[in-house]
C-alpha cells in the first residue's frame with residue numbers, strides 16, 4: 001500500500017499525511033508542484049519528528065510519478081460512483097488524492113484504475129485531504145491485513 005498526493009496546496013495537510021504514513025509504515029508519494037516550499041514550517045509542525053521515520057518520495061511531476069509506479073492506482077474523488085466500502089483493495093494499491101483547491105484533473109481521473117468516493121452526509125461537498133487519506137487508508141489496510149501488528 002502507498003499514499004500519493006497530487007499537487008497538494010497546504011503544508012499542514014502534507015505533514016499530517018506524512019505522519020500518517022510513518023505511523024502505519026506506508027510510503028508517501030508527493031507529486032509536484034506543490035503549493036508551498038518543502039521547507040515550510042507548517043509542514044514540519046504537522047509532520048513533527050515523524051518525518052524522519054516516514055518513507056517520502058517527491059516526484060517532479062505527474063509523468064515522473066507514473067514512471068515509478070507499480071500496482072493499481074486508486075483515485076479518491078468526490079466525482080466517483082463507487083463507494084469506499086464497495087471495493088476490494090489489494091496490498092500493492094496506491095491510494096491517490098487530489099489537491100485541496102481543485103481536486104484531481106481529468107487526465108488523472110482517466111489514468112486511475114479505479115475511482116472511489118467516501119460517503120458523506122447529504123449536502124456535504126468534501127472532506128479535508130488528510131482526513132480523507134486517513135479514512136481511505138484505514139479501510140484499505142483493514143481489508144488487506146496491512147495494519148502494524
Ligand SMILES: C[S@@+](CC[C@H](N)C(=O)[O-])C[C@H]1O[C@@H](n2cnc3c(N)ncnc32)[C@H](O)[C@@H]1O
Nearest residue numbers: 076077097098099100103117118126127129132
Ligand atoms: C478538499 S478535497 C478537494 C475538493 C475539490 N474542490 C473537489 O471537488 O475535488 C481534497 C481531496 O480529498 C479527497 N476527498 C475529499 N473528500 C472526499 C470524498 N468524499 N470522497 C473521496 N475523496 C475525497 C479527494 O482526493 C480530493 O481531491
